[in-house]
Amino acid sequence: MLAAGAFSNRLAVTVGLSFPIRVEALQMIRSSPAPAGSLIPVVSAIRRKLSLKQSHDGTFLLGGGWPGDVIEDGRGYRLRPASIEGNWNEACAILSAVATQRREDAWCGLEAMSADNIPLVGPVQKMQGLIVATGFSGHGFAIAPAIGRALADQIAGEPVPELDGLNPDRIVSESAAIQ
Ligand SMILES: Cc1cc2nc3c(=O)[nH]c(=O)nc-3n(C[C@H](O)[C@H](O)[C@H](O)COP(=O)(O)OP(=O)(O)OC[C@H]3O[C@@H](n4cnc5c(N)ncnc54)[C@H](O)[C@@H]3O)c2cc1C
Numbered sequence: 001m002l003a004a005g006a007f008s009n010r011l012a013v014t015v016g017l018s019f020p021i022r023v024e025a026l027q028m029i030r031s032s033p034a035p036a037g038s039l040i041p042v043v044s045a046i047r048r049k050l051s052l053k054q055s056h057d058g059t060f061l062l063g064g065g066w067p068g069d070v071i072e073d074g075r076g077y078r079l080r081p082a083s084i085e086g087n088w089n090e091a092c093a094i095l096s097a098v099a100t101q102r103r104e105d106a107w108c109g110l111e112a113m114s115a116d117n118i119p120l121v122g123p124v125q126k127m128q129g130l131i132v133a134t135g136f137s138g139h140g141f142a143i144a145p146a147i148g149r150a151l152a153d154q155i156a157g158e159p160v161p162e163l164d165g166l167n168p169d170r171i172v173s174e175s176a177a178i179q
Helices: 005-015 081-094 140-155 161-166 169-175
Strands: 021-033 043-045 048-054 059-063 103-114 120-123 131-134
Touching: 005 021, 005 103, 005 131, 021 081, 043 081, 048 081, 059 081, 081 103, 120 140, 120 161, 120 169, 131 140, 140 161
Parallel strands: none
Antiparallel strands: 021 059, 021 103, 043 048, 048 059, 120 131
16 A cells, blocks of 8 residues: 655655656645634635635634745755745735734645646556555545545455546556556
């Protein structure tokens, strides 16, 4: 079972495989704490790159796919000041409670983006016995519980047609990325 996110290809190469995934550094910002209850839902906004929520400690968490840079060894990142500014401005534009706070922290997470931005989940024809679950392309939190259950059923030999569209061979065979 290979489910190592952005590090999946590092492991795959040890058995002579390579998946059509690229690593992206996605940026987050944390603000100073505002009064609790300033924002209840998680907010996004049409035509804005924004995901905005308030944590229990009052801090706002800002994201939305703003890029940092993956550093050369593929294990770390560098923040992009322009992404911090852009993300902060988007949040301030729709919620004035953010604008009265300070930016306290910023960081990136490394994410495996598949070539078609659809996860690679299931057995790999070119290596009998190998199951992958990677390339979640920015949506892994939301679908992880369902994927976990479905994949467990599939491994136990049950038919799981819901996973057909995620089968790695759809893209691996086309791109010949597995050598
Ligand atoms: C900033 C940011 C915001 C996001 N926001 C959202 C969101 O709002 N909603 C959403 O649905 N998704 C979101 N995502 C995407 C989501 O986080 C990922 O899709 C998801 O975490 C991918 O899960 P994964 O298990 O494939 O990889 P990961 O969560 O990266 O887990 C891979 C694991 O493999 C381990 N590993 C690596 N190498 C080895 C090894 N050699 N041996 C053993 N273990 C190893 C790592 O330590 C890690 O624990 C966001 C991602 C980022 C970066």
